[in-house]
Structure formats: C-alpha cells, structure tokens
Amino acid sequence: MRFDEFAKRAARVESLSGDHEKTEEVAGLLREADATPVVARFVQGRVFPAWDDTKLDVGPSLVYDAVALAGGTDADEVERRVAERGDVGEVAAEVGTGGQQTFGSTEQTVEGVQEALRGIAEGSGEGSEEKKKRELANLFMDASSASAKYLARLVLGEMRLGVGEGTVRDAVAEAFGVDVTLVERGIMVTNDTGEVAEVARDGGDEALADLEMRLGRPVKPMLAQSSTTENLFADLGADEAVVGWKYDGARLQIHVGDETRLFSRSLEDLTDSLPDVVEKVEEDTEEDVILDAEVVAVGDDGPLPFQDVLRRIRRKYRVEEMRDEVGLEVHVFDVLYDDGAVIDEPLSERRDRLSRLVDGIRGRSAVVSDIDGVLEERRAALDAGHEGVMVKNPGSAYTPGSRGGDWLKLKPEPETLDLAVTGGEWGEGRRASFVGSYLLSARTDDGYATVGKVATGITDERLESLTSRFKELIIAEDGKEIEFAPEVVFEVGYEEIQRSPVYSSGYALRFPRFVGVRDDKAPEDSDSVEKIERLYAQDEGDGR
DNA sequence: GTTCCCCGATATC
C-alpha cells in the first residue's frame, strides 16, 4: 500500500466520530493493506511494537528542523506556525508543498516508510543527528501534502485518529472474521497488534489460540482505578477485600527462568540497571515464575522520595556505585505465571500461591471485610512512610493492561494551595487556541517564586474563559511561553511537595490540578514559599 | 584535542 493511500484513509478515520464507524473504517484498511502488521501499528501512531526496544529518538524539535529543511524555511518559522495551528502535521503539509504543489512524486509505500524510519532509529554516534534530520527531510520531500501530515504525526507518535488498541482489536476481529476475545488475548500476550493482525489474517482463530504467555515475554501490568473511602466497597463489588500497601516506587514485572529479567510498566527491560534486585529475587524465589512487584528506594530511616527511584532505573553507567548510594527494596504482590499462566485464577488463590513462592520480598497485604479494616491498614502504611493502600477484589482474575474496578487505589485527599498565576503556555491540538497550562508562583518577601504549572482539572468551557481573561494580563511572549501580570490566584490540588531543581522556589508540586479561581484573593494573599517549606518539612517528619 | 554543559528525547510516577 502506498503511504499516500494510507494517509487518505487515515484522514477519513480521523473525520469520523463514532467508535463503530472508526472500527469499520480501520477494518477495511487492514483488509486491503498488504502490509497488514505495519498498518495496524501505524494507525495507532506506533512504528515499532511495544516490546521492541528500538527508539526513534525523534521529537518535536528534530521534526521542526526536518520540515524546515524540506520546505526551505527555518525551524523557528515552523515552530511559530505550529504554535499558531496547534498541529505539526498541518504545518508539515503546508510547508512541504509550498501550500500548493506536491513536492516529490516518489511512490513511497507504507513498508518503505517503516524501513526508512528503522534506519533513522538505528543511527547513533557523531553526526547521527544531522543525518537523521536529512533522512527525515528526504521523507517529507518525497511525500504528498496529505502524506506529510501523517508522517509528521507518526514519527511523533500522535496520529490523533481517535484510534487506540481497543479500536484496532475490534477492527482486526471484524476484518478477518475472528473472535474478539482471541484477538484480545493475542494482543495481551504478544504486545504487538501488528503481529496479531497478521496471525489473524493468515491463521484465523486457531492460530490466534496458539499464542500463549511465555517466560521472558512481558505482559502489560494490571492497573487500578482511584476510589474513595465512601465508595470503596460499592466500587469493588465484593464484601471482602485484599488490602495491600501501596509503595511509591516503580512497577516491576519479574521473570525468573534460566535467567532473571526485569520489565517496567511499559515493558522496558530494566534488568541491567538493577543487579541488586536480581540478586534479591534469585535468593528468594523458585524458577519458572512471573511476579508483579514494586521497587522502592530506601535509606536508613525508611522509604526515600520517588526521585531516588528515578536515579536507579534505566541507569547505564555507574550502576555499582549507585547501588550503594540508593538502596532498593522489592515488594512482590502478585504472581502471573507458575510453570504456566495463572492469571485466570482468582486473586485469593494467587495470593496463596505467592506465599508459597516468595517470602522475604513479599509486599504486605491483609484480607479485611469492612472499611475500618481498610483504614487500619492505610494508617499503618502511611505511618511507615508509604503512599496508601491498594484494595482488590479477592475473586478477580489478573487482567493485563486493564483498569477495571477489581483493583482500587486509595490515596489520601489531595492537599490544596492558593497560588498566583504568573505565566502560561499556548496549547496544542484541541487546546491550540487556548492557554494550555499556567505557571504558578508563591509569595516571597519581595515578589514571587515559581512552584510549577497546572494544566489538568480545567473544563473546556473554563479554559476558554480563562484564556480571554488572561489575554488582558500578558506582559511578554516568547514562542509559546507567556508572562502574565500577577493578578489572579488559583486554588491548586496536589499530592505532595517535592524538592525542585527547576523552579525558583526550590520546591514543586507533584500531580498539580486546577481546583478553582480564588476571586476572593489578591495575589498578595496567595500562599508563601515559607508555608511551602513548612509543609515540606512536615511531610518529611511524618515518617518519611 | 578534550572537557563540560545544554537541551531534546524518553522513561518513571
């Protein structure tokens, strides 16, 4: 299939609004394309399957350069236009064709594009960035304007077609007349919609059924939903619950076979950066199992901030030194494979199984039958400096990648601060015509110091009214960045205060969200850096 | 010619 044809079809998918229509359109595309696996990935904005460690290493900046090179402008001009239009794709489409004519006429195929991108991904070493730019620019020059649009989006991983894994799953089933459940299982096990589409096309239901969970091949971890103490048992739909401590670390899927492999939440192989974890696991476990766990950083006085975990995972250099500086603890809380997949067993059985398989590195959990039991565990977890608890349905299976009501997380109510808005940034995509995020500052003795930004928690309607209000307060603009006169105060919710190497106050909010405008407050009445300092110190004292 | 720093990309939450 020519990439140009793919681009036209993609445009059609994008224009549809109903899920069913989209699914049908994607199904048609999969059926007609000879390069089924490639198309199945491209349609989701993926070039490589999730398990593939190949990275394009191409981001917005490099794309602007390449588009500029192809279109004979400069990167600043491209960036300016992207800020205006809110979409790289559209700018690429315009620039590459001078607004009118198709530049090249090379019949680039979908597979050809994939090959070219693989080539780009593989480049490294001196001069490689320049080479990437040139190769990308060549792709743009060979592309029609429709192609350029989707090519730009593809390399950035944002197709914006409204198509995700669920749509592709249904489309594969429809396109090749196979069972959706088998497709879903296949995707779960392979983590590659491309491969599953091909298997479905060539071998039907039978071939799909042969795909199985295997040691060394990671599976997406099961996810949780947020809940509240009031709704907990109703959300769970059970009268008993398995309550486990929730640790502030990184998710780890541990495969113990001939060798031990560690995978992250997004299926990245983390083994080489965590030799101490491998040792601990091998001391405590038997072979041929897959475990689900969380790693946390620990010091002499209990758990360390999440930032310390980040200093360990994915590290390539000075791994041995760091292992002494930032200690790690593993807390295993589930088992997915024990000489064969056990994900369909109910949690209560897997929990028993787990207690037979591991001992020292098992995370703490208890079975309770009322909210008081849950709160008791949460108190204990918080006192020990951890994040809260996970509450799980004892009868539930392990459903990889899904965020159903079987696992619930219970975090403390978010704290709130009143902060002055001193800046902002123009948005992208559907926020293109709005200020998409706001810079927050806390009071100091002689002015304001920044503590982070907020962007989430704002309704579309509010986004619009805020934008017109803040337009009046613009002092300066630089690219997409805006400076505002400090007049408006936002109430902002957050999870935690952390030390910041970036913001001038020296602190930043973790998971900030917009709660409301404090029209009753002037910026001089906003919260101070001193208060933030105090809150930070207090958190530290609270057993962490 | 080396070393150091900046910044973009990619990952964690």
Add this chain to the structure above:
DNA sequence: ATCTGACACATTCGG
C-alpha cells in the same frame, strides 16, 4: 501521574 470529554451500553425515571 492527573483530568475532561466523547461515545456505547445498561439501568432507571417519568409520563
């Protein structure tokens, strides 16, 4: 991570 919004589908409400 967080949040909003769009849609599909199931359940309840109101006449």
Add this chain to the structure above:
DNA sequence: CCGAATGTGTCAGATGATATCGGGGAAC
C-alpha cells in the same frame, strides 16, 4: 410500555515533575 434521562465503563488526548542518556557545540 416506551422514550428520555442518568449512570458506568472504556478510550483518547492534553498536560504535570523529574532523572538519565546522548549528541552538539562552546569553552578551555
């Protein structure tokens, strides 16, 4: 009893802080 209103689940998209790695280029 039927159509409208309401609730629930799933998905997509737009955005937060932060750490490391790698390439490029300035400083030495």
